Amino acid sequence: MKLTFDIQGGDFTHAGFPSSEVKKVLKQLNIDGKTIKRIVIALYEAEVNVVAHAWKGVINVEIDENKITSVLEDEGPGIPDIDLAMQAGYSTASKKVRDMGFGAGMGLPNMKKNTDELVIESEVGVGTKVKMVNYF
Amino acid sequence: MSGSPIYHALDASKCIGCTHCMKSCPTEAIRVVNGLAVIDYDRCVYCGQCHRVCPTNAFYVVQDDLAMIHSFKYRVILFPSIMIGQFPEKYSEDQIYDGLKKVGFTHVYEVEQPLQVLIDSVNEVLMDPETPKPAISVYCPAIVRIIQARYPDLTGNIILRKAPHNLAAHFAIERLMKEGARREEIGLFYATPCIAKIAAVKSPVGETESIVDGIVNMNQLYNEVMKVISDKNVPDYSAERQNLSCEGITWSLTRGESCHFGSRGIAIDGIHNAVRFLERVENEQVQGFDFIEMRACDQGCASGILLSGNRFMTVERLERRAKQYPAAKDIQPEVIKVNTADLKEKLVLEPILPKPHFIFGKERVKAMEKMTRAQRIVCFLPGIDCGACGAPNCHALAEDMVNNKAKMSDCIFMQQQWESEGRIAPAKAFLNVQKKWGTDRFKADCNKRGKRNEGF
Numbered sequence: 001m002k003l004t005f006d007i008q009g010g011d012f013t014h015a016g017f018p019s020s021e022v023k024k025v026l027k028q029l030n031i032d033g034k035t036i037k038r039i040v041i042a043l044y045e046a047e048v049n050v051v052a053h054a055w056k057g058v059i060n061v062e063i064d065e066n067k068i069t070s071v072l073e074d075e076g077p078g079i080p081d082i083d084l085a086m087q088a089g090y091s092t093a094s095k096k097v098r099d100m101g102f103g104a105g106m107g108l109p110n111m112k113k114n115t116d117e118l119v120i121e122s123e124v125g126v127g128t129k130v131k132m133v134n135y136f
Numbered sequence: 137m138s139g140s141p142i143y144h145a146l147d148a149s150k151c152i153g154c155t156h157c158m159k160s161c162p163t164e165a166i167r168v169v170n171g172l173a174v175i176d177y178d179r180c181v182y183c184g185q186c187h188r189v190c191p192t193n194a195f196y197v198v199q200d201d202l203a204m205i206h207s208f209k210y211r212v213i214l215f216p217s218i219m220i221g222q223f224p225e226k227y228s229e230d231q232i233y234d235g236l237k238k239v240g241f242t243h244v245y246e247v248e249q250p251l252q253v254l255i256d257s258v259n260e261v262l263m264d265p266e267t268p269k270p271a272i273s274v275y276c277p278a279i280v281r282i283i284q285a286r287y288p289d290l291t292g293n294i295i296l297r298k299a300p301h302n303l304a305a306h307f308a309i310e311r312l313m314k315e316g317a318r319r320e321e322i323g324l325f326y327a328t329p330c331i332a333k334i335a336a337v338k339s340p341v342g343e344t345e346s347i348v349d350g351i352v353n354m355n356q357l358y359n360e361v362m363k364v365i366s367d368k369n370v371p372d373y374s375a376e377r378q379n380l381s382c383e384g385i386t387w388s389l390t391r392g393e394s395c396h397f398g399s400r401g402i403a404i405d406g407i408h409n410a411v412r413f414l415e416r417v418e419n420e421q422v423q424g425f426d427f428i429e430m431r432a433c434d435q436g437c438a439s440g441i442l443l444s445g446n447r448f449m450t451v452e453r454l455e456r457r458a459k460q461y462p463a464a465k466d467i468q469p470e471v472i473k474v475n476t477a478d479l480k481e482k483l484v485l486e487p488i489l490p491k492p493h494f495i496f497g498k499e500r501v502k503a504m505e506k507m508t509r510a511q512r513i514v515c516f517l518p519g520i521d522c523g524a525c526g527a528p529n530c531h532a533l534a535e536d537m538v539n540n541k542a543k544m545s546d547c548i549f550m551q552q553q554w555e556s557e558g559r560i561a562p563a564k565a566f567l568n569v570q571k572k573w574g575t576d577r578f579k580a581d582c583n584k585r586g587k588r589n590e591g592f
Contacts, residue, residue: 001508020419027492028507031501033289040419065501136500 001025003061005048010029012100013050018059018077019044022070025063031136038114039134042069045107045114046130050074052097054127067116078124086112140177143198144187148172150194153522153573157186157195162407163285163493168526168537171574181281182332183432184441194312197331197442200350202360205240208323212308213241213352214301215327217248218437220457221450222358227365229457233373235365239341239357241325243312244376247304248384251436252302252464253476255383255396261295262398262426265494268293270402270425273300273393277336278432279410280488284341287414296297296485300387301326301333303346306482307379310475327352329388329440332432342485354442363396369408380465385454388437391429398427406434495535510534518538518549526572546572 003025005018020042020044021079026036043059050057054076062069079085085092094101117133141547153171165179166186173186173194187195207213213236225230236244241318261267272293274280283290306326312322326348333555337348386392394401404413404426412432416422433439496503496510513534521529525546527536528576536542544550545560545568570577 001504001511016419016421020415023419023506027288028494028496029503030492030494030498031500037420039287044419063504065504 001063003059003063005059006062007047007054007056007057007059007072007074009051009053009057009074012051012102015048016044018047018061022068026068026074029063035136036132039068039070042051042078042111042114042132042134045110046070046072046132047067048102049130050076052093052102053077057127067133067135070130071132072132073127074129075127078126079122080124080129082120082122140180140200141339142177142334143182143319144175144184144195144331145198147194147196148193150299152192152194153577154191156189156191156530157522158407158526158528159521160185160189161528162282162411164532166528168523168570168572171577174449175301179285181278181285183278183282184377185330185407187331187441194318197334197354198354199334199356202356203503204350205325208349209321210243210317211322211326212243212245212312212322213239213357214245214247214304214308214324214348216388216390217246217328217358217359217380217449217454217457218329218440218443219327219354221438222244222354222445222451223332223361223365225453226367228370229377230370230373231365231367232361234377235361236357237364238364239360244288244373245304245308245309246377246380246384247300247326248387249304249377249379249381250307250382250464250467250476250479251300251303251379251381251387252467254297254300255464257297257480258295258397258484261297269293270422270428271295271398272417272430273429274342274485275393275429275490276332276431276433277341278330278332278407279430281332281335282407282411282432284413285493286411286490287418288492290414290418291317291488291490292522294488296487298343298483299336300384300486301337302343302347303479303483306479310346310479313523323349325350325352325356327357329354329437329443330433333440334342337490344486344491350469355393355444357527358444371557379467380461381467382458383460383463383464385458385517389451390431390434390436393426394429394435397429400425400427401427401429403429404429405431405436407432409434416454436548446573461545493536499538502557506538510538513537513544516544516550517547522548524548524572 017092022043023036023040049074057072060071064115084090089111090106091103091105097103115132116135119131122128151172153167153168157173158166158168161177162179165176166173233244262271274294309322326337328351334351337346337351340346390405394403404410435447435451438450442455496506514530517530519530525533529532533542549566555562555565
């Protein structure tokens with residue numbers, strides 16, 4: 001089954017809605033609680049990245065019998081050096097974003113930690129595409 | 137058929153099928169069928185919200201008969217302190233105690249004593265680094281049940297210590313047996329402010345068997361006491377309250393627990409607030425708190441559905457009363473007269489297990505198919521959650537449809553559309569609505585809400 005959500009850049013107040021909805025569905029499907037937690041954390045981090053850095057984006061979640069695939073595509077500044085961005089603590093978040101309690105540089109490492117597959121493609125000045133897969 | 141026990145039910149002669157209960161049920165356990173509310177007991181958590189919102193008092197409590205107390209030699213009434221707050225101010229505590237004795241009880245115990253034993257025991261749990269945080273109080277049975285059903289992963293956060301009514305029950309037994317009573321001669325009766333506590337006493341979670349012999353509806357007990365209460369001089373019963381502390385008296389009120397526990401405790405009251413908050417806790421958006429007090433009723437037990445007093449006035453009376461009592465820690469151990477170490481041991485609950493309720497069934501592939509179908513159905517429904525189909529919202533109707541409990545034609549908007557497209561005869565459409573709401577629904581009836589003699 002498929003779920004689609006739009007993300008608005010800068011809208012921190014509504015961040016968390018998609019991961020919450022996905023969680024509800026996974027709970028209904030009798031997925032193990034620890035797996036749900038990992039998926040929800042990764043999805044939330046990915047969403048916050050779009051909110052904090054990009055202008056807008058869309059999340060497409062597909063749930064199959066044995067896995068969940070979340071694809072986040074945004075229109076934004078892109079990531080110039082993905083390897084650098086993957087390092088814990090590395091952040092390009094603005095002071096404003098950090099003041100709100102985000103942008104500690106843990107987003108991508110957390111996503112890596114909590115997913116079974118993580119693929120990031122990015123083009124500077126155009127946008128970023130993140131694909132995350134978790135197996136049940 | 138449902139195998140779940142029944143502690144409350146609906147009087148079909150009073151129900152007007154108005155959908156109030158259905159719309160406010162936190163677990164969507166109510167549907168309107170043939171013009172009457174029907175409870176799905178497998179989903180019900182006994183929060184009592186349906187009783188609260190019913191305009192015709194159609195819900196009633198399935199309770200024990202008060203006459204049963206006479207089959208015991210020692211008849212103990214255990215009641216939470218909020219009951220004192222129900223009585224008119226002119227009656228003293230002793231006059232109320234005296235009234236309870238006249239009703240037929242030999243011993244009168246307010247449940248929130250000796251509370252320090254419970255406070256110490258809960259503190260030990262909180263100090264244990266193994267305890268998942270935030271730890272959630274076990275106090276409100278409706279909250280425990282909603283966690284089991286909707287937030288199964290949080291069951292591990294519930295503090296496994298019994299509620300004050302168990303504490304008082306063990307305490308009463310120990311004391312009476314010390315005075316020479318045999319266990320089988322002692323009948324323990326709990327005056328309950330709500331149906332959740334009835335369920336907790338009759339089919340406890342985390343206990344093999346309940347310690348209490350029977351339940352007394354607090355409203356009924358109040359009426360019985362009011363028949364016999366005296367406003368004259370009565371004996372001094374203060375000895376029966378010598379373990380009562382100021383903490384005990386306010387324990388059942390909002391913040392009654394949370395102000396004692398943890399470095400940061402928070403109190404949530406109201407079932408819908410609790411659901412929203414549990415959602416946050418589950419999402420790990422509640423950081424830094426180590427203790428959560430959570431009650432299904434706003435103002436805590438002061439607004440229990442089996443109480444008659446105004447909840448705000450009850451709170452005020454209890455707060456004032458609490459000031460006249462000592463702190464729990466200042467009550468001398470010799471007064472307690474029982475072995476507190478034993479008592480403490482008895483307070484430990486068995487683990488509380490998750491009991492997830494799967495709307496689409498447990499089997500993943502089938503559940504996914506059903507969910508996908510339900511999503512597709514929702515696309516066609518009007519999305520205004522009017523309830524005219526007999527389900528609380530469009531989503532719930534779609535769920536019912538994929539579970540073969542409802543049809544597309546239950547939606548009156550779909551019917552209208554089909555009529556305009558000539559796909560269904562108006563007479564047939566009308567029949568469908570009559571089926572859902574009963575044939576009497578369309579008759580003029582001056583007993584409806586807003587009827588004659590009833591202001592708008």
